[in-house]
Amino acid sequence: MQVDTAIIGAGAAGMMCAAHAAGRILIVDHAKAPGEKIRISGGGRCNFTNLHCAPHAFLSGNPHFAKSALARYSQWDFIELVERHRIAWHEKTLGQLFCDGSAKEIIAMLRTLMQQNGVELHLQTTAHGFAKSPDGFRFTLTKDGATQEVLARTLVMATGGKSIPKMGATGLAYEVATQFGLTVTETRPALVPFTFPQKRFAGLAGVATPARVTTGAQSFEEALLFTHRGLSGPAVLQASSYWREGDEIAIDLSPTADLLRLLKTRRATAGKRNLTTELAAHLPARLVEHLAADLELSGNLADQPDRRLGEICAHLANWRLKPSGTEGYRTAEVTLGGIETDALSAKTMETKTIPGLFFIGEAVDVTGWLGGYNFQWAWSSAMAAARSLST
Numbered sequence: 572m573q574v575d576t577a578i579i580g581a582g583a584a585g586m587m588c589a590a591h592a593a594g595r596i597l598i599v600d601h602a603k604a605p606g607e608k609i610r611i612s613g614g615g616r617c618n619f620t621n622l623h624c625a626p627h628a629f630l631s632g633n634p635h636f637a638k639s640a641l642a643r644y645s646q647w648d649f650i651e652l653v654e655r656h657r658i659a660w661h662e663k664t665l666g667q668l669f670c671d672g673s674a675k676e677i678i679a680m681l682r683t684l685m686q687q688n689g690v691e692l693h694l695q696t697t698a699h700g701f702a703k704s705p706d707g708f709r710f711t712l713t714k715d716g717a718t719q720e721v722l723a724r725t726l727v728m729a730t731g732g733k734s735i736p737k738m739g740a741t742g743l744a745y746e747v748a749t750q751f752g753l754t755v756t757e758t759r760p761a762l763v764p765f766t767f768p769q770k771r772f773a774g775l776a777g778v779a780t781p782a783r784v785t786t787g788a789q790s791f792e793e794a795l796l797f798t799h800r801g802l803s804g805p806a807v808l809q810a811s812s813y814w815r816e817g818d819e820i821a822i823d824l825s826p827t828a829d830l831l832r833l834l835k836t837r838r839a840t841a842g843k844r845n846l847t848t849e850l851a852a853h854l855p856a857r858l859v860e861h862l863a864a865d866l867e868l869s870g871n872l873a874d875q876p877d878r879r880l881g882e883i884c885a886h887l888a889n890w891r892l893k894p895s896g897t898e899g900y901r902t903a904e905v906t907l908g909g910i911e912t913d914a915l916s917a918k919t920m921e922t923k924t925i926p927g928l929f930f931i932g933e934a935v936d937v938t939g940w941l942g943g944y945n946f947q948w949a950w951s952s953a954m955a956a957a958r959s960l961s962t
Contacts, residue, residue, distance in 0.1 A: 598692050602739050603694060620946055626638045697714075708724075766896050819893045822890040822892065
């Protein structure tokens with residue numbers, strides 16, 4: 572089989588690229604259906620982009636690398652595409668955009684665009700044996716024991732990272748990059764829950780509360796969720812991308828209220844009220860109960876001098892914890908790190924040393940915040956490659 576472009580990986584980036592590149596396009600995936608991570612994302616409604624998408628929300632060894640692709644195909648461009656296909660959407664919070672209906676609408680849109688573009692889709696098919704030749708790239712397709720040789724003028728790797736292996740995630744893009752002499756930066760799970768020894772918070776599983784979670788110089792103020800294994804929720808997932816093993820995290824359990832002032836006011840008007848009962852009016856009762864022993868929470872409000880109330884509130888505003896680890900790639904939403912950006916053109920995503928070889932999407936060392944940013948990187952990097960392939 573001879574094609575102009577072979578795209579390996581029929582996820583968000585791969586399908587977007589296939590839908591917009593010119594020429595005879597082949598797209599290959601070992602999964603039973605395309606866009607499986609799209610299908611499960613956003614609780615089945617796909618958080619497909621973010622209104623506030625900008626380079627500051629992406630982690631990379633080169634913080635400037637993503638600027639070109641994000642500027643040349645922005646969130647507004649993808650919103651226009653979604654609206655053109657009459658997919659209803661809404662903003663949930665913090666600029667996060669979701670389908671009103673189902674994530675399957677995004678997949679259907681991309682499949683329609685691919686069909687209109689004459690793309691040849693091969694599912695439940697593995698691609699292997701990649702080699703550079705004078706006329707392009709040669710590799711083998713295998714399906715149900717049968718093999719087929721492919722010659723592609725250009726090759727686009729869009730196989731993603733290692734996150735959620737149960738969805739079929741592999742490190743194929745990294746293997747191909749290494750094979751062709753490119754550097755792969757350290758990869759690790761990101762946007763992932765923290766774990767703690769001895770199931771420290773198992774008794775609080777299911778409790779959620781607004782919080783500000785800080786690791787290093789980064790802070791995120793959203794919901795925190797206690798789980799049987801540790802901590803999750805948007806604030807924790809965001810912080811996990813900046814956390815390293817052995818680091819502490821700091822949690823402010825009352826990020827939007829002056830808890831000390833509130834307690835002093837209540838002491839003056841309801842001094843006989845139990846301290847833990849009053850705290851439970853501002854924090855989840857089960858959490859207050861969990862903290863009661865460590866903080867020696869006892870007595871009535873009237874029994875607490877200013878110094879004591881200050882100590883309690885200072886602890887609640889700077890609760891220091893040291894996670895033992897994370898839940899790993901099993902539940903990580905994305906992979907941090909990847910193909911070193913120095914090897915790629917920021918404008919086209921083509922490798923600088925091997926003409927015709929492109930890497931797009933999650934496989935590249937560009938990782939977005941939680942909330943639609945990583946999908947936008949998929950769309951933007953895919954379009955950067957597709958436009959180059961169409962010239």
